[in-house]
Amino acid sequence: MNDADPPGHNTSAPPSSAPPAIELEGIAGSPGLAIGRAVVVDLKRVGVVRRHIKRSAVEDEVERFDEAVKEASKGLRHVAAQLASNVAPAEASILEAYIMMVEDASLKTDVERHIRLDLLCAEWAVDRAVKRMAEQLRGAGDAYLAERSHDIEFIGDRILGSFSGRQRAVSIPDLHEPVILVARDLSPAETAGLKREFVLALVTEVGTRTSHTAILARALDIPAVVGVGELLARVGTGDRMMVDGLRGSVVLNPTEEQEQVMQARAERRRVYTKGLAERRDHPAQTACGVPIRLRANIELPNEAAIAMGEGAQGIGLYRTEFLYVDRKQPPSEQEQYDIYRQVLEQVAPLPVTLRTFDIGGDKFVSAFQVPQDMNPALGLRAIRLGLSRPETLLTQLRAMVRASVHGELRIMVPMVATLTELRAVHQLFGQAVRDVESRGLPHADRIPLGIMIEVPSAAIMAYELSLEADFLSIGTNDLVQYALAVDRTSHALAYLAKPQDPAILRLIAGVVDAGRHTETPVGVCGAMASDPLSALLLIGMGVRELSMEASALAEIKEAIGRVSLADAETVAREVRGKLSAGEVHSTLLARFGEALSDLLELHE
Ligand code: PEP
Ligand code: MG
Numbered sequence: 001m002n003d004a005d006p007p008g009h010n011t012s013a014p015p016s017s018a019p020p021a022i023e024l025e026g027i028a029g030s031p032g033l034a035i036g037r038a039v040v041v042d043l044k045r046v047g048v049v050r051r052h053i054k055r056s057a058v059e060d061e062v063e064r065f066d067e068a069v070k071e072a073s074k075g076l077r078h079v080a081a082q083l084a085s086n087v088a089p090a091e092a093s094i095l096e097a098y099i100m101m102v103e104d105a106s107l108k109t110d111v112e113r114h115i116r117l118d119l120l121c122a123e124w125a126v127d128r129a130v131k132r133m134a135e136q137l138r139g140a141g142d143a144y145l146a147e148r149s150h151d152i153e154f155i156g157d158r159i160l161g162s163f164s165g166r167q168r169a170v171s172i173p174d175l176h177e178p179v180i181l182v183a184r185d186l187s188p189a190e191t192a193g194l195k196r197e198f199v200l201a202l203v204t205e206v207g208t209r210t211s212h213t214a215i216l217a218r219a220l221d222i223p224a225v226v227g228v229g230e231l232l233a234r235v236g237t238g239d240r241m242m243v244d245g246l247r248g249s250v251v252l253n254p255t256e257e258q259e260q261v262m263q264a265r266a267e268r269r270r271v272y273t274k275g276l277a278e279r280r281d282h283p284a285q286t287a288c289g290v291p292i293r294l295r296a297n298i299e300l301p302n303e304a305a306i307a308m309g310e311g312a313q314g315i316g317l318y319r320t321e322f323l324y325v326d327r328k329q330p331p332s333e334q335e336q337y338d339i340y341r342q343v344l345e346q347v348a349p350l351p352v353t354l355r356t357f358d359i360g361g362d363k364f365v366s367a368f369q370v371p372q373d374m375n376p377a378l379g380l381r382a383i384r385l386g387l388s389r390p391e392t393l394l395t396q397l398r399a400m401v402r403a404s405v406h407g408e409l410r411i412m413v414p415m416v417a418t419l420t421e422l423r424a425v426h427q428l429f430g431q432a433v434r435d436v437e438s439r440g441l442p443h444a445d446r447i448p449l450g451i452m453i454e455v456p457s458a459a460i461m462a463y464e465l466s467l468e469a470d471f472l473s474i475g476t477n478d479l480v481q482y483a484l485a486v487d488r489t490s491h492a493l494a495y496l497a498k499p500q501d502p503a504i505l506r507l508i509a510g511v512v513d514a515g516r517h518t519e520t521p522v523g524v525c526g527a528m529a530s531d532p533l534s535a536l537l538l539i540g541m542g543v544r545e546l547s548m549e550a551s552a553l554a555e556i557k558e559a560i561g562r563v564s565l566a567d568a569e570t571v572a573r574e575v576r577g578k579l580s581a582g583e584v585h586s587t588l589l590a591r592f593g594e595a596l597s598d599l600l601e602l603h604e
Contacts, residue, residue: 016035020253021251022252024231026203026231026249026250028219028248029202029224030218030222030224031218032073032551033223034242034243035200036201036241037180037238037241038179038186038238040236040237041190047404050127051122052120052121055119063123065122068122069162073103073556075158077096098151110133134156150185154187179198181201184204184232185206185213189570194220199222203231206225219302223245225244240254247446265601268598268601272555279311280310284557286560286565292560294312294479294560295314295316295546296543296547296550298315314347314352316525319358320357330395330396335399337570344403344405353412355411356396357392357396358381358414360379360384369542377481377482384421387428400432401429410447413450418457419464422468423544426468447467450473452472452475453475453511454526459511460507462514466515466518467520470521476528479526480526483504483507484503500588505584512541512543521544522543523544524545524546529559532555533588536557559592562595574591
C-alpha cells in the first residue's frame with residue numbers, strides 16, 4: 001500500500017509470536033507513506049577476479065580496461081537517454097556526471113599504473129584504484145565528499161560488470177508486485193530504472209536529503225527514507241515494513257495497531273490531496289475568506305509540474321544549487337537557460353522564484369573548492385560565494401534574465417547579511433541585464449529581485465533592506481540555525497532548533513513589520529511554513545505567503561481554511577507574551593488543537 005493507492009488487502013499484522021516491532025530512524029528523503037514487504041537489494045560489489053599477469057600481457061590488459069570503460073559509458077548513456085526522453089530529463093545530467101567519472105583520466109592513470117607496475121589484471125587494478133579513491137573521499141573530512149565515495153564505488157561496479165560482458169544495468173531483481181526496496185544505497189541509474197508501479201517506497205542505509213537517491217525519489221514521487229543506520233543488519237527480504245517518508249522513519253514488523261494508524265494517516269492524506277486536487281484552482285483562504293498564497297519549494301525542474309498538480313500558486317523557492325551537483329564545471333548559461341525556461345513555462349502565468357545558488361555550509365560543494373579552514377555554516381556560502389566568484393554568479397543571472405520572457409520570474413538571493421551585499425548583487429544583476437541586451441536578446445520589463453531573510457543581521461536590518469529589495473522571504477531553517485547558534489544538521493541539538501522559539505518569532509515579527517511599512521511583500525519559505533500550527537501563527541502575525549514542499553500544500557491549505565484571521569491574530573498576540581518554544585507550542589495546541597486534531601495526528 002502507499003498513500004496514492006487504496007489500502008492493499010495484504011495487511012495482516014504479525015501474530016503475537018512474531019518478532020517485535022522495531023522503529024528505525026532515518027532522514028525523510030521523499031514524502032509519502034507505505035506499508036509492504038521488503039525486498040533487500042543485493043548490491044554486493046561485483047565479484048572481482050584477482051590475478052597477476054605476465055609483463056607480456058600488460059598491453060592486452062590495458063586494452064581490456066579501455067574496452068570495459070567504453071562499455072560502461074555506453075550503458076550509462078543508454079540509461080541517460082531513457083531518462084532524458086522519459087520521466088526525468090533533468091536527472092539525466094546526474095548520469096552525465098557518472099559518465100564523466102567512468103571516463104575520468106585520473107582513474108585511468110591509476111588503473112594503468114596497477115596494471116603496468118604491479119602487474120595486476122585489469123579487474124583487480126580497477127578494484128584497487130576505486131577503493132583507494134573512495135577511501136580518500138571518505139577520509140577528506142567533508143560530508144559531501146564522503147557521500148561521493150559511494151558514487152565512485154558504483155562507477156567501479158559498472159566497469160567491473162562490463163569486463164564479464166554482462167552489463168549490470170540494474171542490480172535490482174525483476175519486480176512483479178509492489179514492494180519496498182531496501183538497499184545500502186542505489187545509484188541514479190538503478191533508481192531511474194525502477195519500475196515505478198512496483199516500488200512502494202525506498203529505504204537506504206546511507207544518504208542524506210541531498211543524496212541522489214533522495215533527489216530522484218522525490219522527482220519520481222516515490223516515498224523514501226534514507227540514512228537509516230543498521231538497516232541491512234536488521235531487514236531481510238519478505239519482512240513487513242512501514243515507511244514514513246514524511247517523518248523519516250521506518251517500522252519493522254509493525255503491529256496491527258501501528259499499521260492501522262499508518263493506514264488512517266495515509267487515508268487522510270489521500271482525502272486531503274484529493275480534496276485539494278478538486279479545488280486546486282481555488283486559492284487558499286482563511287475561514288473568513290482572506291486569501292493566503294501557498295507556493296512550492298522545489299529542488300529539481302520536474303518537481304515544478306508535480307507542485308502545480310498539488311495546487312501550488314507558483315514556485316516560492318527553486319533551490320538552483322542542485323544544478324551544480326556532481327559536476328566539474330558549473331552548468332553553462334545555455335544549460336541553465338533551458339532549464340529555467342522549462343520551469344517558467346510550466347508554471348506560467350504564476351511566478352517562479354529562482355534562488356541564486358546556495359552552495360557551501362551543509363550544501364554540497366561540487367564544482368566549487370570552498371576553503372576547509374572555516375566553520376562552513378559561517379563561511380563562504382551562498383551569496384558570499386557568489387560574490388567571490390562574480391563570473392559564475394553573472395552566468396547564472398544572465399541565464400535567469402534570458403529566461404524571464406518565458407513566464408513570471410522572480411530572483412531571490414540567499415543568505416544576505418548586509419545591505420552592501422544586496423547592492424553588490426544589484427550591480428551584478430544590472431550587468432547581467434546589459435549583457436543580455438547587448439546580444440540583442442529580449443528580457444521581461446520587470447524582474448523582481450528579492451532576498452532571503454535567514455541571517456539575524458538581515459532580520460534586524462529588514463526595514464533598510466526592504467527599501468532596496470522587491471520582496472523578502474524568511475528562511476526559518478537558517479534563521480533558527482544562526483539566531484540560536486544550532487547547527488541545522490545536529491540531531492543532538494534538535495531540541496533547541498525550534499522556529500517557535502520566542503527569539504525567532506520576535507525576529508519574524510520585525511521583518512513582517514518592516515515589510516508592512518515599506519509595502520514590501522514578506523513570505524516564509526523555511527520548513528516552519530509547512531507545520532500547520534506554525535503556519536496559522538505566521539498568518540496571525542501578518543504573513544500572507546508561505547512556500548513549502550509540494551507534499552505539504554494540501555494539509556496547510558486545509559488548516560488555513562479552518563481558522564479565521566481574527567482568531568489567528570488573537571492567538572498570535574497571546575503568543576507574544578510567551579517565554580519559551582514549549583510555551584508557544586502549548587498555546588498553539590490549546591487554541592488550534594481542536595480545529596486541527598485530525599491534521600495534527602498526521603504529524604504525531
Ligand atoms: C531556509 O534556510 O529556511 C531555506 C528555505 O533555505 P535552505 O533550506 O535551502 O537553506
Ligand atoms: Mg537557507
